[in-house]
Amino acid sequence: MGMENTTLLGTGKPQSAGRMLLGSFVGLDGVVRSKAVPASRESTFARSGMGASPTWTVFCPDSQIAFTPSISVVGDWRLHIDPAMKRPLDDIAIWAPTILTSQDGEISPFCPRSLLMRLERRAHESGYQALFGCEFEFYLLDASVKDAPDSSSLANMPWDAYGTESFMERERFFAMVQRQCAESGIPLEQMHCEYDKCQLEVSTAPVSPTQAADQAVLTKLIIKSVARQLGMSVSFSPKPFVDLTGNGGHIHFSMTHFSDGTPIFSGGDGPHGLTQEGAQAIAGIHEHIVELSAIYSGSPVSQLRLSPDSWSGAAACWGLENREAAIRFCAATRGNPLGANVELKCADLSANPYYAMSCILASALDGIDHRFELAKETTVDPALLSDSELEERRVKALPGTYDAVTDSLRSSRFAVELLGQEVVDAALSIRNLMSSTYKDSTPEEIARTMRFVW
Numbered sequence: 001m002g003m004e005n006t007t008l009l010g011t012g013k014p015q016s017a018g019r020m021l022l023g024s025f026v027g028l029d030g031v032v033r034s035k036a037v038p039a040s041r042e043s044t045f046a047r048s049g050m051g052a053s054p055t056w057t058v059f060c061p062d063s064q065i066a067f068t069p070s071i072s073v074v075g076d077w078r079l080h081i082d083p084a085m086k087r088p089l090d091d092i093a094i095w096a097p098t099i100l101t102s103q104d105g106e107i108s109p110f111c112p113r114s115l116l117m118r119l120e121r122r123a124h125e126s127g128y129q130a131l132f133g134c135e136f137e138f139y140l141l142d143a144s145v146k147d148a149p150d151s152s153s154l155a156n157m158p159w160d161a162y163g164t165e166s167f168m169e170r171e172r173f174f175a176m177v178q179r180q181c182a183e184s185g186i187p188l189e190q191m192h193c194e195y196d197k198c199q200l201e202v203s204t205a206p207v208s209p210t211q212a213a214d215q216a217v218l219t220k221l222i223i224k225s226v227a228r229q230l231g232m233s234v235s236f237s238p239k240p241f242v243d244l245t246g247n248g249g250h251i252h253f254s255m256t257h258f259s260d261g262t263p264i265f266s267g268g269d270g271p272h273g274l275t276q277e278g279a280q281a282i283a284g285i286h287e288h289i290v291e292l293s294a295i296y297s298g299s300p301v302s303q304l305r306l307s308p309d310s311w312s313g314a315a316a317c318w319g320l321e322n323r324e325a326a327i328r329f330c331a332a333t334r335g336n337p338l339g340a341n342v343e344l345k346c347a348d349l350s351a352n353p354y355y356a357m358s359c360i361l362a363s364a365l366d367g368i369d370h371r372f373e374l375a376k377e378t379t380v381d382p383a384l385l386s387d388s389e390l391e392e393r394r395v396k397a398l399p400g401t402y403d404a405v406t407d408s409l410r411s412s413r414f415a416v417e418l419l420g421q422e423v424v425d426a427a428l429s430i431r432n433l434m435s436s437t438y439k440d441s442t443p444e445e446i447a448r449t450m451r452f453v454w
Contacts, residue, residue: 021045022089023081023098024217025052026112028427029061030299030350030454032217035079039094042083049078049101057100057110058426061299061350061453064437066429070422077101077108085214087184090225095184097214109420112354113210119361120209126365129258132212132357133341135203136219136349137194137247139235140173145198146233149448151241159197166193170200176226177202184222186215196245206252206338209357216353220454233452236349238297239304240451242443246305248312249349252330253360254341255281265340266332271377272320273332273340279374282318282327282342284367285360286375286394289316289326289346291412292359293398293405294427299350300434301450303405304443306346306398308383313345315382317375317395324381326398346398350454355419362418406431 021042024034035050054075058066079098086096100111107114123130145153160166167174174191181188187205194201202223204215220236227234239246255264255278268275274282289296297306306314311323318327323345332340347356366372375394378385382395389395399405409415409427416424438446 020093021081021086022093022095023050023079024095024221025056025079025098025100026217026352026354027056027059028110028352028355028423028430029059030352031059031061032221033059036093042081042086045079045081045096046083047080049080049098052077052079052100057108058430060430060434060437061450062434062437064433066426066433068425068429071426076103077110078103078105085211087186087218088180089184089218089221090180090229095218095221097217109422110426112352112358113213115419116210116213116354116358116361119358119365123209123255123361123365124258126368127258128264128365129256129261130209130361130364131206131254131256131341132209132360133189133204133206133252133338134212134216134219134353135201135248135250135252136216136223136236137199137201137249138223138349139196139198139240139244139247140170140200140227141198141233141235143231143233146235146452150444151197151244154197157197160193161195162193173226173230173232174200176229177223180222180226181219184218186219186222199245199247206254206341209361210354213353213357220349235451236454237301237447237450237452238299238348238350239301239443239447242304242447245310246301246312247349248305248345249347249351251344251347251353251356251360252341253344253357253364254339255364263332263339265329265342270374272329274374277368278340280367280372281364282329282367283372283374284363284365284370285327285342285344286316286318287367287372288359288363288412288414289344290396290398291408291415292363293346294409294431295355295359295415296344296347296351297398298405298409298427298431299348299450299454300402300438300446301443302348302350303399303401304447305348306400309381311345314398315378315395316398317378317382317393318342319378322378322380324383325378359418363414366414402431403435406435
């Protein structure tokens with residue numbers, strides 16, 4: 001692609017030859033890594049790609065490398081930007097997602113974006129259109145707090161949970177995020193202050209799967225960029241401080257029939273209007289949620305966040321507007337103008353969005369393909385249920401430790417079928433190295449180490 005007629009999609013503005021083009025790749029550890037070139041080299045970045053060591057696929061969140069028998073210092077991958085998705089990140093950088101290939105252009109088995117694109121096509125071939133929207137919870141911290149060993153410096157800070165005054169004190173930040181997201185073609189749903197002190201949330205509107213994952217990456221980068229411009233820092237970590245609630249990264253998911261746009265999560269005669277396919281889709285997500293915990297919430301600090309009575313969705317069950325359920329169902333009502341959807345509450349922002357959305361979509365399709373039966377709805381806090389009631393609803397606690405998450409992934413045939421043995425082996429190698437590295441560390445030490453990783 002020549003540069004002379006290139007414009008930034010979403011803006012209609014001509015691309016400046018003086019800007020940089022940043023191509024990003026998200027690894028199994030959920031960290032966004034990138035290569036940058038002068039914007040004038042766009043065609044080379046798209047056609048030939050930029051080099052990346054195979055070790056990019058086994059980087060750990062603390063930047064250690066979890067070598068495997070097949071991944072070493074030998075070899076080279078290529079990162080190819082998708083020019084159709086390039087967007088302005090700020091006044092200096094233009095951002096684009098990448099596809100990971102061999103030097104000969106063959107798609108790498110470690111390319112998460114390609115996996116999601118394939119599943120999106122599979123959904124279309126099966127007659128469905130999927131949409132995803134994301135919630136981004138984060139702590140906006142000034143210099144006096146960001147490197148503090150704990151959250152005690154926040155104790156005397158004025159803060160009203162979801163408060164208007166707290167919002168107005170940060171309205172410039174919100175306005176700058178909104179402006180940049182609009183310029184980058186990202187439709188925002190809402191912005192507000194959250195429960196914890198200095199905790200904010202931004203939500204994006206539902207779009208197609210690959211676009212949603214792309215936008216999830218870019219939205220986080222924009223939020224960080226705006227914070228830096230204001231001399232602040234942002235933590236997306238699931239648990240930046242052990243004594244605070246922590247950040248979720250809830251993912252909303254809906255499906256319609258590709259032919260006529262009719263939804264599968266409403267308009268039926270099942271619970272809350274579910275169609276048979278909608279019930280089967282939720283059953284599929286429920287069936288596989290425990291074994292895919294390493295994808296949804298698999299960081300070294302994720303299990304510190306996932307606990308009962310914290311609205312984190314630590315119980316593998318489903319229920320209408322149930323904030324303690326990992327799968328919260330949002331019905332089609334006047335208060336839900338975009339229609340019925342499923343919210344995966346256990347997910348957090350350490351997750352690779354391409355892999356997370358791939359797992360949700362694949363689980364839903366598996367439920368439909370195999371006609372899974374939907375479990376009885378959990379209509380109360382799961383902690384209030386008796387053992388027989390838990391069994392009747394097929395309620396299970398999500399894995400409570402880092403090593404338990406690893407064991408669930410290791411025993412998952414579905415993960416191997418979906419992600420491939422090489423990817424699962426790489427994920428296990430990363431997890432084993434993290435486990436051995438931090439086995440003697442306290443939760444406080446791990447939380448501080450991981451505070452600004454994602």
